[in-house]
Amino acid sequence: MPLYKTIKPNKHTSIFIWKIEETFDILFKNTPLTERSKKRLFSMKSELHQRGFLSVRHLLKEAGYNDFDLFYTENGKPHLKNGKRISITHSFTFSAIIISDFEVGIDIEKNREKIKIIQHKFINFESGYIHKEDDYIEQLTVIWGAKEALYKIYPYGGLTFKNDIDINSFQIADKKTTGYINVKDWNKNYAIYFEQLNGFTLVYALEHVKND
Numbered sequence: 505m506p507l508y509k510t511i512k513p514n515k516h517t518s519i520f521i522w523k524i525e526e527t528f529d530i531l532f533k534n535t536p537l538t539e540r541s542k543k544r545l546f547s548m549k550s551e552l553h554q555r556g557f558l559s560v561r562h563l564l565k566e567a568g569y570n571d572f573d574l575f576y577t578e579n580g581k582p583h584l585k586n587g588k589r590i591s592i593t594h595s596f597t598f599s600a601i602i603i604s605d606f607e608v609g610i611d612i613e614k615n616r617e618k619i620k621i622i623q624h625k626f627i628n629f630e631s632g633y634i635h636k637e638d639d640y641i642e643q644l645t646v647i648w649g650a651k652e653a654l655y656k657i658y659p660y661g662g663l664t665f666k667n668d669i670d671i672n673s674f675q676i677a678d679k680k681t682t683g684y685i686n687v688k689d690w691n692k693n694y695a696i697y698f699e700q701l702n703g704f705t706l707v708y709a710l711e712h713v714k715n716d
Contacts, residue, residue: 507566508598513697513710517604520566521612521701522559524597531558537571556594563601579661591656591708598704607694607711609653614704619644626651626665633673642705647671649707650683650696657694657709658685671696683709 511519524531528551535558537545548554561571573585584590584603591602591610602610613619623644627634630647634640651665663669663685674681674696684693698707 507563509701510566513708514713516606516713517602517608517710518567519600519602519610519708520563521598521600521706522563523702524555524559524594524599526555526559528555528558531555531562535561535571537561541571552596556596556599559599560592560594560601563599567601567603577659579659581656581659581661591653593652595704598701598706600706602708604710606713607657608709609656609694610706610708611649611652611656612701612704612706613645613649613652615641615645615700617641619648628666629670635675638676642676642700645705646674646676646681646698646707649698649705650681650709653696653707653709654683654685654694657711658687658690660689663687 507520508523509521545554545557564570574582575585576582582590582592589604589606589608591608593600593610593612595612596614598612600610600612602608619641626648634643650671651669654669655663668687669683669685671683672681679697679699681696682693683696694709695712696709698705
């Protein structure tokens with residue numbers, strides 16, 4: 505399937521979303537890859553992960569880039585060679601990238617009952633406002649996705665979802681909230697946006713920028 509959806513949150517930022525329906529062979533064909541990416545691709549044991557990885561390269565093409573425009577720091581954070589900020593995500597049958605002039609992070613997660621079991625690993629401050637009248641799984645998935653998006657923004661790694669990242673109160677209908685990274689070298693808040701895509705939750709975090 506071609507590009508599923510694009511979102512333009514502000515004049516500095518673009519989001520590209522792919523619904524992964526193609527076979528590995530179709531996604532792999534005529535897709536330029538660096539040697540590092542080829543090695544990473546063929547080390548993946550799951551074809552689902554391989555297809556997610558390749559679909560991201562198709563999203564890069566939609567944005568006017570290719571795999572050779574991308575590089576990674578030691579902690580695995582992706583960067584574009586032209587200096588623009590990028591964040592990448594894929595989950596099961598969806599992948600997405602966000603590209604901006606400013607700090608951004610993105611995550612997509614399938615809405616699953618399993619998240620109830622692991623909530624103790626990432627819910628802390630947020631336990632005070634989760635709304636019983638809202639979809640519980642969606643709320644947890646938004647919080648997880650928001651924390652994942654903020655984790656991707658922080659350049660040094662090592663944050664804990666439970667203690668270093670807080671997501672402020674929201675209701676599902678709001679489709680937005682704010683979140684904080686609270687560590688001694690990085691005390692910043694960000695705008696958080698979220699929406700549902702066919703049983704998946706898309707969440708992205710944006711640096712607050714004046715005159716968007």
